[in-house]
Amino acid sequence: MSHQWPEDWQQLTRGIGCEMCDSTRPESDKYGIRIRATKLTDAVLQRANIQRGYTLVIWRGRHVNEPTELSHDEASAYWEDVLIAARALIRHYRPLKMNYETLGNSLPHLHTHLIPRYPQDPAPGRPFPLLPQDGSEPLIPEEELQKDASTLRRLLGYDSTE
Template sequence: MSDPKDCLYCQNNQTLHDLMIEFAQLSVSRAFLFKEQTYRGRCLVAYKDHVNDLNELSDEDRNAFMADVAKVTSAMNKAFHPAKINYGAYSDKLSHLHFHLAPKYEGGPDFGGTFVMNPGKVYLSDAEYQELIDAVKANL
């Protein structure tokens, strides 16, 4: 497990802010909009404390975290109407519990396959990011 002093979520550092925009504090987690928007509306939910895996949480905290994840995906579904939202929880190199939430659209990038972690292709203006954030927040 990594040291919280080296963790971009725990340190809330510039690397984190270069990758994503925090838009909500939830019951036991934080919600972010991923800046790379190949998958329109892609978000991420990170647990509030430095834990590596769901199995490290109490039943109560795990259920609260998954409720936060479900709350964000529900808001994303209402805001963007994707065909499906893919979930990714890897943490191989960054051992802080977080879920990537990648909306997939029929005919869109990687539909029917695995989403790419960071394709590095689609970046938006600040106003466009704010529109996406407002759409999700309106449905939280």
């Protein structure tokens, strides 16, 4: 089985056709519900029923692939936003452990996966078996997702009507 980088990898690394750069930063989309927004990041609670509380923190400044491309001040702001989102997830979901994955292997745009780990876990003691999403994943029931998003927004002090 041979795996290859996407054909448009070089363009994506420059931000050409980057879905995260092209986003209009909606409060809700096919991927999830935004639970926090700052000038430079969005935290998005994911709809895919991969792991309850699975959230992406997405860099919304200029296109960068790696955190090393950020200035000192940008990096400080980015990681602070990641930690703020993680603290709210921990407070709400009470996981045994929180995983922080900054990958960008399928979409080279800076973002961090926050993955709560629970007693009932698909890979206890090992990295979470996170696979690229293709849209066929089962979804968290909408009522549950909305309730979690509302609680997390309150914990994060985020008013989506501002």
